[in-house]
Amino acid sequence: MPTLLLALLSLSAFASSLPTNGMYRCVNGNNESICDQKVRVTNQGQITILKVTYEGYCNGQGPYLYACDGSVCTDGAIRITPKDENHYYWENLSYGFYCDMEKSI
Known part of the structure; x- marks a missing residue:
């Protein structure tokens, strides 16, 4: 029972850290x-x-x-790691591009 409770709490914490709907822009990337x-x-x-x-x-x-599981959302080629409701880290695994994304609208 404690394992199930911990799993539910970690899933709940992850869900609350997902970015909210809106437009995001790259604020610190390599391309x-x-x-x-x-x-x-x-x-x-x-x-x-x-x-x-x-x-x-x-x-x-x-x-x-991009399906979210644990602490990342991915389709296998792109990986999105949520930071909070207004920020996430975006990576293109095929090309090695990455960026800190920030909500702009």
């Missing part, structure tokens, strides 16, 4: 081509999904879906 990202948080059953549309010169690509 100028990282586009602004429009984020929508949705739940599909017991799975939390981040729907991300790549805006700006990326011209509204997406939405791409």
Whole structure:
């Protein structure tokens, strides 16, 4: 029983740290081509999904879906590590691009 309670508490803490819906911009990254990202948080059953549309010169690509499990959201090629409701760390694992994303709207 204590293990289940700890698992539920850690899942609850993770859910509260997910970014909120809105537009995010790169504030500290390793590539100028990282586009602004429009984020929508949705739940599909017991799975939390981040729907991300790549805006700006990326011209509204997406939405791409990233399933959240534990402390990360990923599709295998992109990894999003939530920091709090207004920040997350974004990584393109294929190309080695990364950025600290901050909510702008």
